Amino acid sequence: DTGVSQNPRHKITKRGQNVTFRCDPISEHNRLYWYRQTLGQGPEFLTYFQNEAQLEKSRLLSDRFSAERPKGSFSTLEIQRTEQGDSAMYLCASSSNLQGGVFTDTQYFGPGTRLTVL
């Protein structure tokens, strides 16, 4: 178990460009989450996958954002036509339905990808 990994760790882009981030969850975890975090705020929910199915997406998320988890393992988050307001830390987390036989949703976070849009 190597934990949740995210790539790249940092991304600087110009306004209007597209960016894609990757998340590799803990291998036995079937749930995967994407969050966005800005300075002084807690992580803000973006979307959730159970295996390969995207089951929930924040209503705050514009249609410039799309996420996939094609084989129920790694996931990608793409932002099209980036805007300066997209600058933030993008966090990925994974969890398992049952931990120790009890339902819980303890999430294990990756180190995040810091996006700066110039």
Add this chain to the structure above:
Amino acid sequence: SQKIEQNSEALNIQEGKTATLTCNYTNYSPAYLQWYRQDPGRGPVFLLLIRENEKEKRKERLKVTFDTTLKQSLFHITASQPADSATYLCAPRNTGGFKTIFGAGTRLFVKA
């Protein structure tokens, strides 16, 4: 709408003292509540989970209480150390649904 309030101002305490952080929530009936620690530039790390039928949970120097009547959780760090300096996030969670909402966090500074 669901709302989570944590101490917005940073908490400064002396090493060896007990730090107490507050999490209040509204429009929630959480089945459980989690506390996470976050260091600057890193992802949150899970610390403790307490269920609605539990009043108190302990883990080493950490203690969490959960009062569903007051809609409040308190997070205590006893014998605090400078290494405990971080932001602490609370996350109440309803059963069902997939969305976890985090509070904005409380920044804790422990001075040597």
